[in-house]
Amino acid sequence: MERYFPVLTRCALFQGMGQEDIKAMLGCLGARFASVSKGAPVFLEGDPAQLVGIVLSGGAQVVQEDYYGNRSVLSILQPGDSFGEAFSCAGLEELPVSVIAVQDSQVLLLDCRRILTMCSHTCHFHSLLIENILQGLARKNLAFTQKVRYMSQKTTRDKLMTYLLDQAKQQGSAEFVIPCDRQTLADYLGVERSAMSAELGKLKRSGRLDTKGSWFRLNPVEQHGL
Amino acid sequence: MERYFPVLTRCALFQGMGQEDIKAMLGCLGARFASVSKGAPVFLEGDPAQLVGIVLSGGAQVVQEDYYGNRSVLSILQPGDSFGEAFSCAGLEELPVSVIAVQDSQVLLLDCRRILTMCSHTCHFHSLLIENILQGLARKNLAFTQKVRYMSQKTTRDKLMTYLLDQAKQQGSAEFVIPCDRQTLADYLGVERSAMSAELGKLKRSGRLDTKGSWFRLNPVEQHGL
DNA sequence: AAATATATGTTGGAAATCCAACGTGAGAGG
DNA sequence: CCTCTCACGTTGGATTTCCAACATATATTT
Numbered sequence: 404m405e406r407y408f409p410v411l412t413r414c415a416l417f418q419g420m421g422q423e424d425i426k427a428m429l430g431c432l433g434a435r436f437a438s439v440s441k442g443a444p445v446f447l448e449g450d451p452a453q454l455v456g457i458v459l460s461g462g463a464q465v466v467q468e469d470y471y472g473n474r475s476v477l478s479i480l481q482p483g484d485s486f487g488e489a490f491s492c493a494g495l496e497e498l499p500v501s502v503i504a505v506q507d508s509q510v511l512l513l514d515c516r517r518i519l520t521m522c523s524h525t526c527h528f529h530s531l532l533i534e535n536i537l538q539g540l541a542r543k544n545l546a547f548t549q550k551v552r553y554m555s556q557k558t559t560r561d562k563l564m565t566y567l568l569d570q571a572k573q574q575g576s577a578e579f580v581i582p583c584d585r586q587t588l589a590d591y592l593g594v595e596r597s598a599m600s601a602e603l604g605k606l607k608r609s610g611r612l613d614t615k616g617s618w619f620r621l622n623p624v625e626q627h628g629l
Numbered sequence: 630m631e632r633y634f635p636v637l638t639r640c641a642l643f644q645g646m647g648q649e650d651i652k653a654m655l656g657c658l659g660a661r662f663a664s665v666s667k668g669a670p671v672f673l674e675g676d677p678a679q680l681v682g683i684v685l686s687g688g689a690q691v692v693q694e695d696y697y698g699n700r701s702v703l704s705i706l707q708p709g710d711s712f713g714e715a716f717s718c719a720g721l722e723e724l725p726v727s728v729i730a731v732q733d734s735q736v737l738l739l740d741c742r743r744i745l746t747m748c749s750h751t752c753h754f755h756s757l758l759i760e761n762i763l764q765g766l767a768r769k770n771l772a773f774t775q776k777v778r779y780m781s782q783k784t785t786r787d788k789l790m791t792y793l794l795d796q797a798k799q800q801g802s803a804e805f806v807i808p809c810d811r812q813t814l815a816d817y818l819g820v821e822r823s824a825m826s827a828e829l830g831k832l833k834r835s836g837r838l839d840t841k842g843s844w845f846r847l848n849p850v851e852q853h854g855l
Numbered sequence: 856a857a858a859t860a861t862a863t864g865t866t867g868g869a870a871a872t873c874c875a876a877c878g879t880g881a882g883a884g885g
Numbered sequence: 886c887c888t889c890t891c892a893c894g895t896t897g898g899a900t901t902t903c904c905a906a907c908a909t910a911t912a913t914t915t
Contacts, residue, residue: 467778469791475781477774489774492767499774519760533759534745540766541718547773548703548715548725552693554780555701555819557873558901565695585863593781595903600864616862616911783903784871811893821873826894842892 407459407509414457414483415539419531428528432513439463439504445486446502452490455515458482461508464587467500476591478546479582488536489543491515505587550591559594560602566592567612571621578620633685633735640683640709641765645757654754658739665689665730671712672728678716681741684708687734690813693726702817704772705808714762715769717741731813776817785820786828792818793838797847804846 408422417425439445445456445463458480465477465486477500480486490498492515504510518532549569556562566588571577581588589596606612613620634648643651665671671682671689684706691703691712703726706712716724718741730736744758775795782788792814797803807814815822832838839846 467774467781469778469782469787471783473781473783475777477777489767489770492764493771494764494767495771499771530756530759533756533763537718537759537763537766538720540763540770541715541720544715544766544769544773545719545721545725547770547777548693550777551701551703551773551780552695554777555693555699556695557697557699561695596863597865597904598902601866604864822893823874823895824872827896830894 407511410459410482411457411511414485415542416457416485416532416535418535418538420528424528428532429511429513432517435512437510437512439508439510441504441507444501444503445508445510446498446500448498448501450498452487452495452498453515455485455488455491455513455518456502457485457511457513459509459511461504461506462582463502463504463508463510464583465500465502466590474590475593476583476587477550478543479587479591481582485539488515489540492519492536492540553591554593559592559598560606562592562594563599563602564606567619567621570619577622578618580617581619582617584617633737636685636708637683637737640711641768642683642711642758642761644761644764646754650754654758655737655739658743661738663736663738665734665736667730667733670727670729671734671736672724672726674724674727676724678713678721678724679741681711681714681717681739681744682728683711683737683739685735685737687730687732688808689728689730689734689736690809691726691728692816700816701819702809702813703776704769705813705817707808711765714741715766718745718762718766731809780819785818785824786832788818788820789825789828790832793845793847796845803848804844806843807845808843810843 408425411417411425412420412422417428420428437445439461441461446454448467460482462482463480463486465480467475467477469475478486480502486502487498490500518536553562553566553569556565570579570581583591585600586596589599592599603612603614607614610622611624612622634651637643637651638646638648643654646654663671665687667687672680674693686708688708689706689712691706693701693703695701704712706728712728713724716726744762779788779792779795782791796805796807809817811826812822815825818825829838829840833840836848837850838848
């Protein structure tokens with residue numbers, strides 16, 4: 404447990420708190436520790452929506468499956484990321500999504516009702532926690548706004564390039580790594596993996612970008628004619 | 630102003646507060662009143678992101694336009710709905726979206742920084758307001774989850790039917806009205822208006838649904854064979 | 856290293872979308 | 886009543902996606 408405090412202190416939920424404060428809060432919140440192996444669910448669609456999770460190690464994805472079994476990736480979770488708070492804070496009974504570990508992972512599970520209803524003098528950091536959750540939800544809203552922007556592009560190529568340009572901007576460099584493999588990226592952008600792969604091939608051949616695995620580099624566009 | 634208190638008491642932001650409490654809060658928050666005519670922007674992409682709006686009358690849409698001028702509708706705002714809090718609470722400098730009035734509308738504008746930083750003894754309802762905003766953001770996250778679910782469907786027909794089935798469920802009846810016209814629905818679902826119209830025609834002819842304007846009725850599917 | 860599994864790239868025909876153009880009908884205003 | 890406008894429906898051909906199948910590359914295991 405101790406080894407994961409560096410992750411928790413960087414976690415959005417606990418910003419502004421010291422290690423001892425966090426340790427005390429985890430007690431208040433009834434935190435439970437869980438190990439999940441690669442490919443196994445942390446939550447399944449239809450599960451009660453009262454728990455909030457924090458990824459301590461490994462990685463996970465929030466996914467939805469439609470009637471035909473098509474997978475849609477809603478968000479990609481890395482160590483320090485939390486998940487599920489939107490559903491419990493909105494008062495939902497059942498989860499409308501699943502959370503799947505994509506690697507062997509450790510997660511921390513908190514009871515959201517304790518967070519929201521805990522009387523504030525029990526723990527000095529209660530209101531700070533609330534504000535951190537609020538800011539986290541606002542950021543997740545932003546992330547959805549971006550995802551919708553990618554998905555609203557007409558062609559596979561435009562969805563891909565809009566995403567990659569955003570990644571370059573966010574990471575502050577034309578060279579960057581993305582947090583997922585090709586299939587996951589395709590399911591996140593809402594495109595066919597094979598079509599996306601074909602577009603990547605074209606973009607590479609035209610010199611617009613280079614990529615290998617999760618590494619990408621966007622190249623400046625050559626001006627022709629002018 | 631007085632005439633809009635019924636709207637404000639039903640507004641998610643002010644749940645649990647009486648009319649007098651709200652009146653006092655509006656003072657604290659430096660509320661400003663604004664009239665916007667049909668088609669005019671309330672906010673434009675790039676504007677400073679510190680204001681939160683509440684629709685008092687009329688209606689508005691949160692929209693994004695891409696490089697080619699394609700419009701994407703992120704959410705549809707009706708009286709009582711608030712907008713912009715995700716961007717200010719996430720600490721964004723500039724708005725990444727525009728908010729456009731679709732009818733002559735009245736809106737109330739609040740300064741979000743006052744909401745978040747206002748010292749809590751100034752106003753008893755400060756922490757309640759924070760919790761209301763938190764719940765509102767969680768609900769907006771849910772709304773995005775749903776929108777993404779519609780947009781993730783492969784065909785225009787599936788996007789449309791997934792949306793309509795959700796509406797019927799939310800409104801608790803197979804007969805319902807949607808809060809927008811065909812073009813807006815198409816821009817919300819991320820489909821071509823003409824293709825959507827064609828699908829609606831097919832669905833009508835097959836007896837699967839009836840519609841006129843914003844009114845819809847979903848009909849049970851006939852079982853063949855068995 | 857060999858064998859296996861998994862990830863990624865490539866291809867071609869069927870299906871769906873995209874787009875522009877046009878037809879129709881309801882409502883607004885003169 | 887007429888005209889104008891605007892929302893909605895319809896159509897057809899160019900473009901793009903979709904899907905299954907296969908080829909290649911990379912990682913993992915034995």
